[in-house]
Amino acid sequence: MHVIAGNIFAITDAQGDIEPDPQLPVGLFAYDTRFLSHWVLRIDGERTNALSRDDLTYFETRFFLVPGTASHYIDADVSIIRHRSVHDCFHENITVLNHSSQPAEYTVRLEMASDFTDIVEVGQVRQRAVEVAADPARQQLVLRYQRERFIRETTVCSTVPADVDEQGMTFRIRIPPEGRWETDLHVTVTMGGEEGRDLRADLQSHQHALRTGMDEDLSRWLDRAPQLVAERAGLEELYQGSLADLAALRYQPFSYRERVPIGGLPWAMGLFGRDSIITCLQTMAFTPELAPSTLRMLALVQGGQLDDWLEEEPGKILAHLRYGETGAFRERTSALYYGAADTTPLFVVLLDEYERWSGDADLVRELRHPARMALDWIDEYGDLTGDGYVRYQRRNERYGAVNQSWKNSPDAIVDAHGRQPAFPRATCELQGYAYDAKRRGARLAREFWGDLAYADRLEREAAALKERFNRDFWLPHRGYYALALDPYGEPVDALASNMGHLLWSGIVADDRAEAVAEHLVGPRLFSGWGVRTFATGQRTYNPVGAHLGAVWPSDNAVIAAGLRRYRLDAQAARIAAGVFDMTLTLGGEVPEVIAGYERSLTTYPVQLATSCRPQAWSSGSLLMLLATVLGLRPTGDNLLVDPAVPEGFGRLELLDIPGRWGHSDAYARDRSTERRHRLR
Amino acid sequence: MGATAEQYLRQLDTGRRPDLPETTAGTLRLDVRDDGSTDHWYLTIADQHVQVTRSAEDAELVVRADRAVFDRAVFDRMVRGELHPGAGLLRNEVTVHGNVQLLMLLRRIFSGPDGARHPRELGRAALAGRTAPAGGAVSAGRAVTTARGGRP
Numbered sequence: 001m002h003v004i005a006g007n008i009f010a011i012t013d014a015q016g017d018i019e020p021d022p023q024l025p026v027g028l029f030a031y032d033t034r035f036l037s038h039w040v041l042r043i044d045g046e047r048t049n050a051l052s053r054d055d056l057t058y059f060e061t062r063f064f065l066v067p068g069t070a071s072h073y074i075d076a077d078v079s080i081i082r083h084r085s086v087h088d089c090f091h092e093n094i095t096v097l098n099h100s101s102q103p104a105e106y107t108v109r110l111e112m113a114s115d116f117t118d119i120v121e122v123g124q125v126r127q128r129a130v131e132v133a134a135d136p137a138r139q140q141l142v143l144r145y146q147r148e149r150f151i152r153e154t155t156v157c158s159t160v161p162a163d164v165d166e167q168g169m170t171f172r173i174r175i176p177p178e179g180r181w182e183t184d185l186h187v188t189v190t191m192g193g194e195e196g197r198d199l200r201a202d203l204q205s206h207q208h209a210l211r212t213g214m215d216e217d218l219s220r221w222l223d224r225a226p227q228l229v230a231e232r233a234g235l236e237e238l239y240q241g242s243l244a245d246l247a248a249l250r251y252q253p254f255s256y257r258e259r260v261p262i263g264g265l266p267w268a269m270g271l272f273g274r275d276s277i278i279t280c281l282q283t284m285a286f287t288p289e290l291a292p293s294t295l296r297m298l299a300l301v302q303g304g305q306l307d308d309w310l311e312e313e314p315g316k317i318l319a320h321l322r323y324g325e326t327g328a329f330r331e332r333t334s335a336l337y338y339g340a341a342d343t344t345p346l347f348v349v350l351l352d353e354y355e356r357w358s359g360d361a362d363l364v365r366e367l368r369h370p371a372r373m374a375l376d377w378i379d380e381y382g383d384l385t386g387d388g389y390v391r392y393q394r395r396n397e398r399y400g401a402v403n404q405s406w407k408n409s410p411d412a413i414v415d416a417h418g419r420q421p422a423f424p425r426a427t428c429e430l431q432g433y434a435y436d437a438k439r440r441g442a443r444l445a446r447e448f449w450g451d452l453a454y455a456d457r458l459e460r461e462a463a464a465l466k467e468r469f470n471r472d473f474w475l476p477h478r479g480y481y482a483l484a485l486d487p488y489g490e491p492v493d494a495l496a497s498n499m500g501h502l503l504w505s506g507i508v509a510d511d512r513a514e515a516v517a518e519h520l521v522g523p524r525l526f527s528g529w530g531v532r533t534f535a536t537g538q539r540t541y542n543p544v545g546a547h548l549g550a551v552w553p554s555d556n557a558v559i560a561a562g563l564r565r566y567r568l569d570a571q572a573a574r575i576a577a578g579v580f581d582m583t584l585t586l587g588g589e590v591p592e593v594i595a596g597y598e599r600s601l602t603t604y605p606v607q608l609a610t611s612c613r614p615q616a617w618s619s620g621s622l623l624m625l626l627a628t629v630l631g632l633r634p635t636g637d638n639l640l641v642d643p644a645v646p647e648g649f650g651r652l653e654l655l656d657i658p659g660r661w662g663h664s665d666a667y668a669r670d671r672s673t674e675r676r677h678r679l680r
Numbered sequence: 681m682g683a684t685a686e687q688y689l690r691q692l693d694t695g696r697r698p699d700l701p702e703t704t705a706g707t708l709r710l711d712v713r714d715d716g717s718t719d720h721w722y723l724t725i726a727d728q729h730v731q732v733t734r735s736a737e738d739a740e741l742v743v744r745a746d747r748a749v750f751d752r753a754v755f756d757r758m759v760r761g762e763l764h765p766g767a768g769l770l771r772n773e774v775t776v777h778g779n780v781q782l783l784m785l786l787r788r789i790f791s792g793p794d795g796a797r798h799p800r801e802l803g804r805a806a807l808a809g810r811t812a813p814a815g816g817a818v819s820a821g822r823a824v825t826t827a828r829g830g831r832p
Contacts, residue, residue: 148750149772194744194775202777254769255780300784304699305761305792312792313799314699328770335767369701384803393802424803487806 003086004614005059005214006251007031007262007269007323008189010090014050016063016082017041020115025122025266028090028154030189032120032270032324035143035154038113041082041094043067043106048080058248058614059214060085078106087214090187098175106175110185111168114154116145118324119267120333132166139164150328151192159184191323205257221247225286226657228626231650234584238622241588245619246279246287253321255300258293263320264592264615271321273298273343274406275617277350282557282620284357285627285657291354292363298347299370303338303377308395310334315370315377317343319401332399339401341382341392341430344374345437352440355448356634359660364448375441375458378434384424385487388468390434393424405430406555407498407533411540412547413484416493418539421486428481429498431469432505438462439506470509479515481508495524495535497555503562513566520559521571528599529582530556530575536596544608549596553579557621561628569644576625577646583622590618630654630666637661643668682794685712685755689721692732692789699788700728706782709739712755714747723789725782730789741782745774758786761793 002011008030012018018027018039028036041048048065055061062083066076077100083093098104116128133142140157141164160183162169173181193199200206221243228239250259253271262268263275276298280291303316309330311319319340327335351371355364364371382390394400402410405427413427414420438458446455473481475491481499482491499516502508508516519525524535530551534541543549556579563572582605583590592615595606630652631642639661645652649670656663683691689710705726712719722735745754745768754773757763765786768774776783 150770151772192772194772199769199772199775202775203780204778205780255766255783299701300781301766304784304788306796306798307761307764307793308796309793310764323770328767330767334764335770336764366703369703373699381799384799385807386800386803391803393799393806395797395799395802422806424799424806487803488810 001053001061002265003059003061003084003090004248004265004269005087006249006259008086008088008090008251009265009269010036010084010086011266012039014053014063015041015048015065016050016061016084016092017047023123025119027114027117028086028187028189029119029266029269031191032118032322032327033152033189033191034117034119034122035114035152035189036090036112036187037115037117038111040111041065041080042109042111043078043080043096045107045109051079057215057218058244059087059218078104085214089189092185092187093182094185095180095182096173096175097180098177101177103177103179104175106173108171108173108181109168110170112141112143112156113167114143114145116143116152116325118326119269120322120324120326134164134166136162136164139169141166141169146192147325147329149192150325151190151196152325153190153192155186155188155190157186157188159186200254203254205255206252218244218247221287224289224658226663227655229651229653229655231652232580232648234588235580235649235652238580238583238588238590239626242590242619242622243286245590245614246283246290246616249614249616249619250290253297254323256293256297258296260294260297261290261616264618265612267612268320268615270323271297271318273318273320274340274346275615277317277343277346278406278554278558279616279620280350281346281353282554282617282624284353285632285654285659286623288354288358288658291350291358292360295347295351295354295363295367298343299367301336302370302373307338310336311339311394311396311400312336313338313377313381315344315373316340316381317347317374319343319404339392339394339396339404341390341404342406342433344377344382345390345430345433347371347374348437348441348444349433352444355444357659359637361448364444368444368449371441371444375437378437379461382430382434387489388465389426389472389485390430391424391426391487392430403427407547409545409547411545412533413492414494414540414548415483416495416538421484421490421492422488424487425484425492427484427498428469428473429501429505431465431473432502432507435462435465435469435507436505438465466507466509469507470512474512480519481516494538495519497525497531497533497559500531500555500559500562503566503568504558505562506565508566510566513568517563517566517568517571520563521574526574526578527551527596529578529594529605531559532596534596541596543596545596546593546608546610550593550608551582551596552593552618553583553590553621554615554617557624557628560625564628564631564644572628573644573646576629577648579621579625580646589613590622592618626652626654630668632657632666634659634661639664639666641666641668645670647672682760682791683756684753685710685721685759686719688759688790689732692730694729694731696728697730697788698728700725700730700785702728704785706741706779706785707739708782708785709735709737709742710755711742711744712747713744725785725789739778741776741778741780743774743776743783743786749773759790761791761796 010028027034046067065080081095143154261279263272303312326332384391392404442455442458445451483494484492534548560572560575592611654666708723710721720736724731
């Protein structure tokens with residue numbers, strides 16, 4: 001059970017209670033810190049049992065409760081409603097209803113505590129000395145953690161009188177027959193700044209924040225997005241749900257005045273460069289407002305120095321931003337971390353793509369310098385061995401990411417026999433991103449920066465990269481591209497989904513695209529629900545290995561877009577249909593990742609134990625797939641619509657697509673309905 | 681031991697700084713507090729140049745810190761690249777008022793940390809030591825296994 005408002009969120013059990021779990025991030029979290037680790041309601045000493053729950057929106061939930069547990073049911077003349085919401089703080093209204101014809105007395109108790117754990121340390125024991133101050137006069141309890149000058153504080157305040165002690169609040173209440181009693185509990189979180197004020201209070205970026213209602217904010221967000229009219233059952237709801245997920249997964253960083261997309265619940269509730277950029281690219285036709293704020297924010301924190309611990313280099317685009325204690329004190333991680341080889345070229349890709357859709361030339365001029373630094377990074381810092389390929393090798397040998405592209409688990413990059421290549425590694429998709437960044441950078445230089453010589457240079461470099469890549473990465477006997485090159489130029493011969501990204505980037509030679517596509521939708525990679533990260537029949541294939549066999553909607557959306565770029569429409573439609581089937585079979589909630597089992601074997605998408613939702617790039621992937629089957633593409637000042645809709649979808653309309661054309665509509669049908677219409 | 685903040689700011693290069701965006705301009709005041717007295721350094725940033733003066737005038741961003749927190753000199757560590765301005769803010773060793781977007785410029789105006797390696801050094805080392813075993817290092821930096829393996 002969760003409520004979310006950007007990076008402030010609460011995860012509780014079915015009753016709305018919070019009790020520490022050794023593995024899961026249960027509690028109230030804000031800015032990567034747990035502000036409540038214990039929050040348990042009791043009536044006359046009894047825990048409660050949930051009859052039902054009403055998730056009103058992503059930020060608001062109601063629990064309907066009775067005292068006792070399911071196995072130990074107590075005759076209920078009393079019931080309880082917990083109505084909670086989260087925005088910049090956490091609110092809970094507790095209403096106790098007396099259903100009897102007699103007045104009743106109850107002791108309502110709410111237990112409260114916090115361990116102030118940094119979310120990256122959940123599951124590890126670190127005892128923090130938490131000061132507790134009960135203030136009965138003001139009906140509030142203050143929990144406070146201080147380390148040197150780092151202060152995190154939780155304040156719980158009741159609107160009605162309470163007996164406040166160091167473990168919580170007690171309400172001794174008397175309710176008339178058929179009557180009710182209620183209190184509002186407000187939980188505020190403070191990150192200590194100067195003189196005990198919240199540090200956000202002194203930031204201009206946070207003084208302009210509009211304190212408008214969350215409801216209006218959500219309905220405006222939904223109103224601004226195009227309207228989907230779909231004949232296929234469940235699709236419209238899926239679309240609305242994905243939009244709502246994306247609304248939930250936005251937050252305002254300290255240093256910036258607008259909201260940017262965050263990774264997802266629960267481990268990535270902050271700015272992650274890769275997730276944010278990919279999400280913006282996926283949602284360009286739907287929620288383009290995410291892109292300029294993401295670009296500006298990433299430009300603001302672009303790398304400026306060489307730093308081994310942060311894995312920072314001048315021009316490099318951020319991997320993640322963390323606000324917790326371990327980042328602040330350089331333990332386990334750093335507040336700003338740059339260990340990613342894909343974010344920097346993708347930043348340039350996003351800037352160009354956004355201009356193509358929006359026509360926002362001013363932004364391209366405003367961000368010329370960071371874009372140029374990002375392009376320079378590709379050759380100066382991204383090319384580690386001087387062979388013209390983007391590579392990575394971590395310099396933070398303690399905590400740095402071993403693999404620094406989207407498949408970032410330590411064992412993700414292996415050959416067909418399971419051997420790991422040496423570092424630095426050049427994975428194939430990084431070369432695609434670099435190629436695309438140079439081509440797009442050339443367009444920006446020519447059309448907006450007035451630097452024709454630089455544009456020519458980038459185009460020459462891109463052409464040379466494509467030629468070199470198609471020579472060095474192509475495995476002629478296998479008919480596909482190598483997953484990576486080791487530092488000595490030897491190919492890593494695994495068959496993996498990465499080459500789908502190559503189609504998306506356009507680096508694939510035209511006469512090889514079909515061979516690549518046949519592998520992507522062939523039996524070793526395609527499970528029926530989507531393209532596996534890693535093909536079957538290879539030594540380390542594992543259907544429940546996140547990057548060694550599992551299926552990610554976010555990966556598949558990029559691959560389907562790549563297939564359409566090369567006019568491989570049937571293959572793209574197959575992947576799109578698989579992912580839509582997967583999500584609809586799961587009741588309309590798009591998973592982060594499912595197991596790579598054959599669809600015919602399980603007939604149900606098996607979710608990985610580690611799969612979490614909502615995730616921005618998973619929800620975004622459904623929008624990207626919609627744009628892909630509709631074939632939406634800006635051409636000049638117009639929106640081109642070139643549909644290739646999977647069989648069985650029937651009619652598909654997307655109305656009021658925003659862009660440089662104002663608003664435009666897209667209409668499509670699948671081929672079976674087209675035939676039906678022709679026969680008539 | 682590198683320069684102190686005072687030495688660094690006194691000797692700050694007044695030439696063009698190509699790593700600053702040409703579109704960024706602003707004023708920053710650094711307040712170094714020490715036993716009741718405060719040293720003010722006033723930075724004017726425009727056209728990829730930084731001018732340093734001693735002035736207590738209002739600035740778009742005021743960055744304040746005690747000379748030392750728990751015997752660790754705050755601005756000295758910052759000019760040497762040992763304390764990232766963002767981390768200083770999170771640790772509450774540095775406080776800021778005003779336009780915090782300007783804070784990140786300090787990362788570029790100040791030096792990077794000593795001993796940091798250019799990524800090519802790692803590439804050269806790999807090519808030189810061709811016989812070295814393949815890297816199979818496992819990240820130890822995560823508390824919980826998530827679907828996204830390498831997320832630290």
